[in-house]
Amino acid sequence: MTAESPLVEEIRTSSRLMVRELGFMHHTLAATAYSPSVVHTLLEVETRGAMTAAQLVQLLGLEKSSVSRMLAKLVNLGELEVMPSAEDARTKQLSLTAQGRETVRKINQYGNERVIAALDKMDICQQHLVSQGLRCYASALKACRDNASLNAQSSIKIVSGYQPGMIGRITEMHGSYYAREHNFGCFFESKVAAGLADFSGRLDKACNQIWLAVQNGRIVGSVAIDGEDLENNEAHLRWFILDDGCRGSGMGRKLMAEAMNFCDERQFSAVQLWTFNKLTAARRLYESFGFTLTKEWQGDQWGSLMTEQQFTRSIRRVS
Known part of the structure; x- marks a missing residue:
């Protein structure tokens, strides 16, 4: 340019x-x-x-x-x-x-x-276009201030397995983002921390794995597959989050690809994830990987009443 x-x-x-x-x-x-x-x-x-x-x-x-x-x-x-x-x-x-x-x-x-x-x-399409464009442009400007480049992905590597400090860092990213964007509070952040602490102690099991995006020694993204907490040989996709400066960079797609490849190789019967209806960009990413909305209801598992959703992806069998 x-x-x-x-x-x-x-x-x-x-x-x-x-x-x-x-x-x-x-x-x-x-x-x-x-x-x-x-x-x-x-x-x-x-x-x-x-x-x-x-x-x-x-x-x-x-x-x-x-x-x-x-x-x-x-x-x-x-x-x-x-x-x-x-x-x-x-x-x-x-x-x-x-x-x-x-x-x-x-x-x-x-x-x-x-x-x-x-x-x-504006019409509805223009409204969503403005929202998405401003979010991406603002993230890019912040990345420039942080001396990072959304296009310089060589500086970010994906590692798997437990890394020191990951429980606190992943919890921090969740707590900060969801408090700012959706007014989540202590209940949600505590739930993330407790769940991560329990899961980290189960990473020695072959059916469980976590992937971290790391830039200059700092965790800037994560996603995990929990193969134990659901029945019927189903996998649970958990803790998918990106640091503000990485959104729109394609790193989320790379993390999801790692997780889905793992699920395909392990041949789980399905992958489930639970979210809520305001995460439009995340939903588009999930659907691009074959997830479909299977259930929707009013719930409060994240600390406040909202429209919760369950998405399901059937596994592609490896021959």
Whole structure:
């Protein structure tokens, strides 16, 4: 891709238009008296829960001194409060006050109204196209900031079997993503950790396996096949997750291919997975590997009531 490409110019032109229309050219944002960086900070603290200043520095990509001044201002204004960490009293965490939660409510109301008004100008296909495109482009931009490339897959390798730290890292990816995107909480994260701990102790069985995507020594994706916890020689696909910077890179397809090849070789009678109806991109990937929706119901196994789903894949027999 070159700078002269029409695609590059189209994206840059659209980006400038979005910046103007979303109000980022002004000193304040989202009908508040606050700057864009302050609004973004309040939204992230609301989404992720209590955070340290260091975590916000990394997330926002701003200078430490700038973030420190901004946080001190928000504490003085009554939007944030500082509390010692439950795990280490020496670590200070920032969380929203009652005033801060009300400020975020107003920001979200304003933002939702703007998005809904814009979506009403499109048909349903355009709406989904915008959602998918923005998600992929945002992930690519983040990957560039992290000095990673979604196209440089040679830096990511897939390894199988237990790796030190994998229980915590896989749990962290699940907890962070599903809290941010679907408001899952402690119940879900605890369930992931407990299930992984039990499964890791059973990896010596030939019917169980886990695959990890590793980049520069850090786990950035996972998927597992549990061949024990279901009856009738059926396999259970579990803990399929990717780090934010890897989504849209094709790494999820590579992990799924490893898992499905394993299931075919082991000749399970079927592979089952349980999910819920809001994971559209994941569903398309599952269906591309031969999974079909076999059951749908209202349930709360992840901590809140939602439309749960069961997908099934019949095994291709190896002759």
